[in-house]
Amino acid sequence: MIPRYQTVLFVVLLAASVIMTALLWRQLDRAHQRMLEGQNSAPTQAPLVAPAEPATLMVASDGDGSLQPRVLSLPLPSLEANPGARARAILGRLLDLYAAPDSAHPVPGGARSVEQVFLLPEPPRGSDLPAAAARDSQTGPELAVVNLSGSFAANHPSGIETETLTLMSICATLHANLPRIESVRFLVDGQQRDTLAGHADLTRTYLTSQNVPAEEVTR
Amino acid sequence: MRWSEGMAEGGGRRSRTIALMCLAAVSMAAIAQSQPSPAPRYTVVLDAAHGGDDAGGHSGTPSGTPDGYWAEKDTTLAMSVRLRSLLAARGIAVVTTREDDTNVDRVRRDELANHANAQACITLHASLSGRGVHLFTSPLAPAQPARMQPWSTAQAPWVNRSLALAGVMNSALQHAGLNVTLGRTALPVVDSMACPAIAIEMSPEGGASSASGHSPVDSLNDAGYQARVADAIAAAIVEWRSSGSGAGAGQP
Numbered sequence: 001m002i003p004r005y006q007t008v009l010f011v012v013l014l015a016a017s018v019i020m021t022a023l024l025w026r027q028l029d030r031a032h033q034r035m036l037e038g039q040n041s042a043p044t045q046a047p048l049v050a051p052a053e054p055a056t057l058m059v060a061s062d063g064d065g066s067l068q069p070r071v072l073s074l075p076l077p078s079l080e081a082n083p084g085a086r087a088r089a090i091l092g093r094l095l096d097l098y099a100a101p102d103s104a105h106p107v108p109g110g111a112r113s114v115e116q117v118f119l120l121p122e123p124p125r126g127s128d129l130p131a132a133a134a135r136d137s138q139t140g141p142e143l144a145v146v147n148l149s150g151s152f153a154a155n156h157p158s159g160i161e162t163e164t165l166t167l168m169s170i171c172a173t174l175h176a177n178l179p180r181i182e183s184v185r186f187l188v189d190g191q192q193r194d195t196l197a198g199h200a201d202l203t204r205t206y207l208t209s210q211n212v213p214a215e216e217v218t219r
Numbered sequence: 220m221r222w223s224e225g226m227a228e229g230g231g232r233r234s235r236t237i238a239l240m241c242l243a244a245v246s247m248a249a250i251a252q253s254q255p256s257p258a259p260r261y262t263v264v265l266d267a268a269h270g271g272d273d274a275g276g277h278s279g280t281p282s283g284t285p286d287g288y289w290a291e292k293d294t295t296l297a298m299s300v301r302l303r304s305l306l307a308a309r310g311i312a313v314v315t316t317r318e319d320d321t322n323v324d325r326v327r328r329d330e331l332a333n334h335a336n337a338q339a340c341i342t343l344h345a346s347l348s349g350r351g352v353h354l355f356t357s358p359l360a361p362a363q364p365a366r367m368q369p370w371s372t373a374q375a376p377w378v379n380r381s382l383a384l385a386g387v388m389n390s391a392l393q394h395a396g397l398n399v400t401l402g403r404t405a406l407p408v409v410d411s412m413a414c415p416a417i418a419i420e421m422s423p424e425g426g427a428s429s430a431s432g433h434s435p436v437d438s439l440n441d442a443g444y445q446a447r448v449a450d451a452i453a454a455a456i457v458e459w460r461s462s463g464s465g466a467g468a469g470q471p
Binding site for chain 1: 269273275276277291344345346347348349350353355400402404405406407410418420422426
């Protein structure tokens with residue numbers, strides 16, 4: 001003789017199994033419908049393609065410690081609408097050149113090494129008036145904050161010259177394309193870091209006017 | 220009274236003792252003034268960068284094949300030892316920031332250099348990138364010496380003399396047939412040194428892709444190449460001393 005409570009328990013479990021099976025079947029059917037709808041969806045808006053514009057990249061060379069300008073035609077975001085994205089796109093192209101196999105300044109990482117570029121108006125020097133600050137935010141000098149990825153810093157070749165060239169080329173490229181940028185600070189994964197790869201100081205602000213390439217003296 | 224006589228007698232003895240001591244002190248001072256003061260030592264600080272758990276630039280892994288492993292800290296220490304011997308043989312006092320594979324704090328390196336009151340401070344580095352020897356000075360703007368100089372910009376009053384030292388070093392390295400690159404960069408160790416200071420980075424002689432078939436690691440480990448660079452640096456320091464640039468030690 002089966003006890004009554006066991007019979008009740010069996011019936012309850014059986015009912016729960018049936019309900020769960022029904023729900024699972026329904027969810028599966030919905031997912032299938034969603035997938036079919038996605039496959040059939042046609043694009044309704046053409047993607048925006050930015051027009052190609054000339055950009056000047058200051059390309060470093062380890063052989064002679066120099067920076068050489070190279071003008072490339074790149075599709076870039078609008079300077080007025082999003083100058084930070086424009087700066088990031090230009091720096092991404094510069095680092096793509098360094099990641100190429102035949103690079104004269106080999107640095108792995110490429111475009112994804114630049115996570116963000118923030119452009120901030122520099123505080124007016126010698127004046128703390130709000131009016132001066134407002135005017136300078138439109139026409140005055142800017143500070144660029146370049147946030148590099150941690151993997152870029154971790155894989156960067158170690159050495160005074162190679163690290164300095166990377167920073168100088170970034171500063172010079174930013175200034176060549178966005179002349180209002182007069183100073184640059186570097187972050188790695190959003191944090192301040194002492195050095196890029198053990199040598200070049202990342203705690204200081206770099207002035208683009210001081211970007212004097214190294215002078216090679218050969219025998 | 221007997222008590223007062225004793226007091227008077229004791230007071231006279233004390234007065235004679237004091238007079239004798241004063242006379243002795245004055246005599247010693249006179250003797251010291253008459254002797255010529257010893258010439259200030261010509262001191263050079265050698266800072267072998269990195270060390271201990273800070274390998275600096277490196278290639279391969281220490282647990283791998285010994286031939287394929289290279290660490291910057293080993294090359295800088297080897298160059299420091301070579302230079303110390305060469306300079307000591309020329310009568311130059313040398314202060315080193317490390318003598319073995321230990322990690323010396325950056326601030327401690329600067330403290331050692333600044334206490335040495337040296338006529339030249341040289342930070343030694345090595346890299347697998349680039350070609351030849353790279354000379355770097357601080358990018359700080361020259362400043363007038365002040366009684367209280369900020370630690371992080373202690374190099375500012377010395378920048379002009381550091382540039383002059385880099386020029387002498389450049390000539391000597393070129394004379395040795397080496398490829399030289401001059402530059403200015405922000406290195407916290409150099410920026411806090413209160414002496415004519417330069418950073419010397421030794422790179423493979425033929426660059427990363429040497430035509431001679433030697434790998435960059437082989438080039439940096441080559442004892443002959445290290446000896447040529449060390450000889451040229453020692454010759455430059457001797458030239459720097461003979462030019463009278465060490466006369467103003469402690470003063471920019």
